[in-house]
Amino acid sequence: MDSLGPMNTALQVDEAKRIFKVSRQAFVDPAILEAERKEIFDKCWLYVGHSSELAKPGDFVTRQVGGRSILFARDAKENLNAILNTCPHRGAQVCREKRGNAKAFQCFYHGWVFGLDGMLRSQPGETSYPADFKERSTSSMQRVPRFESYRDFNFISFDRNAESLATYLGPATEYLDVICDQAEAGMVIVGGSQEYSIRANWKLLTENSIDGYHALTTHASYLDYLKNCSGGLANVGFGGSARDLGNGHAVLEYKAPWGRPVAQWIPAWGERGKQEIARLNDNLVERFGRERADRIATFNRNLFIFPNLVVNDIMAVTVRTYYPAAPDFMTISAWALAPREESEWARKYRLFNFLEFLGPGGFATPDDVEALEQCQRGYRNTSEVRWNDISKGMGKQNPSYDDELQMRAFWSRWNEHVFRVAG
């Protein structure tokens, strides 16, 4: 490709020569973002929220998902509803609060009232409308075309013909199972969400979230900190593997020296912590046998679900989703996930752990943000320097967690979507 004109692929791949390159145009071109909206965000399954966020009938949250304004609510029959947050009458957003509990939603513009399922209940001046007006499907708030759940992770798709969520997730469900099986009474989102943004292309965060290669340099100061904490590290080395889960999903599974509230003890947690961690481990062994219990407790997982959901089960569990607002700007929402039945002690250490590494005020994420923004700045040179190299570990039988197989899995699927080419 000699100019930055229209592309028919963003990849340069040669398995034999172990070449895998991604065009930097994919990070800067508004036409690419348009294609992503149409071919990815309008078609794939997108995470909308966790069932625990809507604990009681009437609970609701509003979210931006795939460029749409979504109202996600639990109705009196305990059903979850994902509704397009726009009044069927003249278009205003019906619900203007970020979260809350309601019996009904009223559009303030002309006063139409809708149930938690989006159905029109009443409108001022009803006698001026025909008798069957309420029964018309166009009189109620519209639901998203598709809504399905897996283990309390709720997804929506704007493609009526999308394959089922379970088929879409494929082998990724196994990893969601391993993460959710930490809890006996289900996982819950802990109060509060981290909302931030990065002045960089959204795909840079996909890469970064499943990048085992950058830790030693980008996060050198975090690792220094762990060494300074007395008893901050378990006697465990870094090591593990990466796996391509198909459909663009990928996972890293590896051991690491940090403490895990379920369940890897570090000396800093003392005797109290030792007992608690032992109890949690015993419970896992009882429920799943030794082998699976060890996998749940002592392995970390960075799970990526195409196109934009990250569930990282590391020193705490974070759920993160992000969207492009422009080729060089993304918005991110992140939550902490924890076992419902967790003790006060474990919850406290989990959150303490979380903030050490994760989030825009942690000891690591700000440096990731900096790295991504510096990449985006570097792409100003795309006319002259056109390609990213993500070939690390190509041709290996067993790719390591710090190789780049998982990024190649993402990019291959991304390329198929955006350029509608077969994989």
Added chain:
Amino acid sequence: MSAAGPSLEGASRSDVEEFLFREAELLDEWRLPEWLELFTDDGVYYVPVTDLPVDASPDNYLFYVADDRFRLSERVKRLMKRTAHAEFPHSKTRHLVSNVRIRQRLENELDVASAFVTYRTKDGVTDTFFGGNRYRLVPQNGSFRIREKRCLLDSDGLRSQGRVSIIL
């Protein structure tokens, strides 16, 4: 400030302002090790996320920052290193402090509120952080020590700042 320095009963708003302006100056001059010394040995520094109750505890809610004294000292050490990439080279900041008020005089500390606007410039991009600070100040050796500093951001999360890599 009087020669003997403020006592719990005698501390005036201007004593508190003098202390908070001094704190802002240390932060803007990146004299973070000196800033750290303003905290008591059990001092804490909190930046909650922006969808929580004012008095939420970091033991059961997600925050952006919830440092005990040890982790705060590590934060300071980190920020003074070249490998704190988000702050290398150091950004330029200006901490503006206003609306200072002694809310309550408790048994051995002052409950103080202030408003803040902090500008951060790096690589030609300027971000604004704004909100209210709540302090628990302990009179000590002619000045104060901070037992708790809680920065309550008024923005919708950290959009568009993206990070709190500086001390607010």
